Amino acid sequence: MLRSHFVTMLFINLLIKRSSENSPVFTLSVEFQTGSGITALFGPSGAGKSTILQAIAGLLHPEKGCIVVSAETFFDSEKKIDLSLQKRRVGYVFQDLALFSHLSVEANVIYGLNRLNRHERRSKALEILERFGLESFIRRKPHELSGGQQQRVALARAVVIEPRILLLDEPLSALDAATKRDLIEDLKKITRDLQIPILYVTHNRDEVLALSSKVIVLDHGKIVAQGEPLSVLENLGAPTLARLSGAENLFEGVIIEKRPERGTMTFQTHQCQLEIPFAGYNVENKVRLAIRAGDILLSLAEPVGLSARNRLHGRVTQLTPQGYDLLVQTECNGMLFTALITREAQQELKLKLGQEVWLVFKTHACYIVESEP
Amino acid sequence: MNIFDWSSIDWFPIWLSFRVATLATLIALILGLSCGWLLARKNFLGKEWLDSFIALPLVLPPTVLGYYLLVVLGNRSPVGQFFENTFGFRLTFTVTAAVIAATIHALPLMVKSVRAAFEQVPTQLENAARLLGASEWRVFFTVTLPLAGRTVLAATVLAFARALGDFGVTIMIAGNIPGRTQTAAVAIYDYVQAGKDAQAAALVVVVSVLALVIMYATNRLSHRALA
Known part of the structure; x- marks a missing residue:
């Protein structure tokens, strides 16, 4: 043309x-x-x-x-x-x-x-x-x-x-x-x-x-x-x-606490509180939070001695193969999280539906994609 | 009488073992590299059967192995006859037979180590080399082998030790002809049978020291391979 x-x-x-x-x-x-x-x-x-x-x-x-x-x-x-x-x-x-x-x-x-x-x-x-x-x-x-x-x-x-x-x-x-x-x-x-x-x-x-x-x-x-x-x-x-960037986890919630001296804030959605990086928002601000599925680690036992600040306990509710990887959906405190792991990791962990797992992710794995003033 | 009789020690069996083991190690190295590469990098029908077949000498009694070899290589077998017609001498009960015996004794560990070493080399690196225009031979000699190098070297030293120590298959197919096919391991057996304990003890010491040095070298190499 x-x-x-x-x-x-x-x-x-x-x-x-x-x-x-x-x-x-x-x-x-x-x-x-x-x-x-x-x-x-x-x-x-x-x-x-x-x-x-x-x-x-x-x-x-x-x-x-x-x-x-x-x-x-x-x-x-x-x-x-x-x-x-x-x-x-x-x-x-x-x-x-x-x-x-x-x-x-x-x-x-x-x-x-x-x-x-x-x-x-x-x-x-x-x-x-x-x-x-x-x-x-x-x-x-x-x-x-x-x-x-x-x-x-x-x-x-x-x-x-x-x-x-x-x-x-x-x-x-x-x-x-x-x-x-x-x-x-x-x-x-x-x-x-x-x-x-x-x-x-x-x-x-x-x-x-x-x-x-x-x-x-x-x-x-x-x-x-x-x-x-x-x-x-x-x-x-x-x-x-956000989803195409690999942020399969999107949550709407509010900022409930700001800790500029530590460079962090607390984000709350339903019963779930997450530590997220400090940014220019006010307490009570409604925001949309994204977490890449690939940034969430799965652990079968309660993780100790880790620097990652967000640790949630939950149950596996869905396993979906995607390409060469596996999407693991987990329910924690009424929230659904999606983590991406390789098939090899799946074979090693032997994940099953209903299994109890711990989700671990760093503060900086969370980022705000949208906010309402 | 002394426990060790160093004066009347016959160096021929040790010298012969050394030569036989060197040649056998070379052959085992070439066969090991090719079989190990095939098993690590190619998929073909009966691959795991081939792997099991190569490993047989590890589990079969040496007499059974020796028996098979006698049947295959003996002067009434096609292979034996072809050899006699072409080269003018028999295969069995010669130094060549001793080399074959030592090779078969050394090969299984060689192939197993080489396969494992090659499998540890990421195929991604080989593909990177191919995309840079490297032929399959160049990929093998400049990427695969150097990266598997230490493990292969350690396996070769160990193969030499195994070749040096073969007794069962050697006595079955190469026999026990003093001054011709009698290797160190066989000579020790011979001395003990003949009651020449002091001569046996001297040979035992020589072989043991050699084995210890080789094991030490192998360990050093494998540790550095891991590091």
């Missing part, structure tokens, strides 16, 4: 079915296209965001569909094309980075440049390491670096091979706020020069707005919205947004 100001560089049409023991089949069915620059894949855990990246990289094989990146067909079920991982030339930054712990920073970055001669390899690696501000760490091992530096090494390693597409799987989720801000600026700078599509998986609204020129919102393996980030996120509305 004339209106599209970008050249399509990535076209995807996918049908992926995953099944595992005692859980319903998870189906991912998406079709979209995008140009160069950062496209955010936004949605809750288990929505299928990472699955899309894995399919593009060739780490899993879709049942049906096709993947075309810059006129190169990676996968086509009808033409029986399935390019090997080696031939796709995909830059992938994994959520846990997957740096080679036994190799130096320099060796990590050089790893993908095997086709060049020794001299070219070194100069190219050095050039990119300088650009990422890592030139003084080239002899270090990854574990000797800070989280932000490790992140930069992973990015440098992915970018240096001049990939056809860059895939970033929640690259900032493990970093503190300050490092995150720095890296967002860096990412903007680095990606501006790259004339390739960049897919950026996140469940953080702020990252979507700060980085992407387009957002694709995913839920339960389907695209529910896409387009210009600000208007898409605005149209979704706060409660939907």
Whole structure:
């Protein structure tokens, strides 16, 4: 169409079915296209965001569909094309980075440049390491670096091979706020020069707005919205947004106490009191509180000696598989909480309906999404 | 008379054991790496049966194993005849047979350790290497093996000790020919049977010291592998 100001560089049409023991089949069915620059894949855990990246990289094989990146067909079920991982030339930054712990920073970055001669390899690696501000760490091992530096090494390693597409799987989720801000600026700078599509998986609204020129919102393996980030996120509305950000727990209640000296407040809803981070609200203010299901820990015994301030006793009322994970609904003092755990954790805990459990979450796992004056 | 007779100690069995064990360890290492990798990384029909089959020497009486090997490798078997026609000598009751016996004794632990070591290497790292263009061989030698390295090294040292110590299978298929196939373990048995207690005791001390040193080395390696 004339209106599209970008050249399509990535076209995807996918049908992926995953099944595992005692859980319903998870189906991912998406079709979209995008140009160069950062496209955010936004949605809750288990929505299928990472699955899309894995399919593009060739780490899993879709049942049906096709993947075309810059006129190169990676996968086509009808033409029986399935390019090997080696031939796709995909830059992938994994959520846990997957740096080679036994190799130096320099060796990590050089790893993908095997086709060049020794001299070219070194100069190219050095050039990119300088650009990422890592030139003084080239002899270090990854574990000797800070989280932000490790992140930069992973990015440098992915970018240096001049990939056809860059895939970033929640690259900032493990970093503190300050490092995150720095890296967002860096990412903007680095990606501006790259004339390739960049897919950026996140469940953080702020990252979507700060980085992407387009957002694709995913839920339960389907695209529910896409387009210009600000208007898409605005149209979704706060409660939907909170749920899609992974805040499956939304409670309406009031602030009943403020403790600025400790940086906390008390939030009450029904019979339940929670400690939440201090913010500019008044006592008696009605607010809507969100807690990400992934931020709630489950314990079979009463937890002791933990720094987490919120501990609630309850009973499991529902177990719902979601993607590769499991949503555990628990009733505590008449309130329903949803926690997200992995299947492995479920097998270890042997959770059953009606079982007594303790929910644990930090003060900072709670955040206010909306208030009424 | 002395308890230990160092003067008349025959070094041949120790030297032979050493050579046999070295060769057997090399073979077990190559077989162990390939089988361990297959078991850790590939899914195929009968995988756990293969694993059980490789582990058999751990639980079968050595005489039973030796019997099977005699049937398979003996000069009337197809394998034995092929070997005799091609290389001009018999397989059984030779040094080659001693190497086979030692290899089979060492292999099960080797495969088990290597499989466990490879399974501990995250497949994510291997995929990261593939996405950076690395061939399967390069992935194996630059990522999988280095990350499993210490455990594999510890397993190799232990395999050497196992190969050095084989008695049952060796005496069944390589026999007890002094100066030809008589390894240290077999020689000790021979000395005791012949009442040469002092010579037996000397060999026992040598073998025990060697075993202790190897065990110490293995422990050091596995501890550092965990750290």
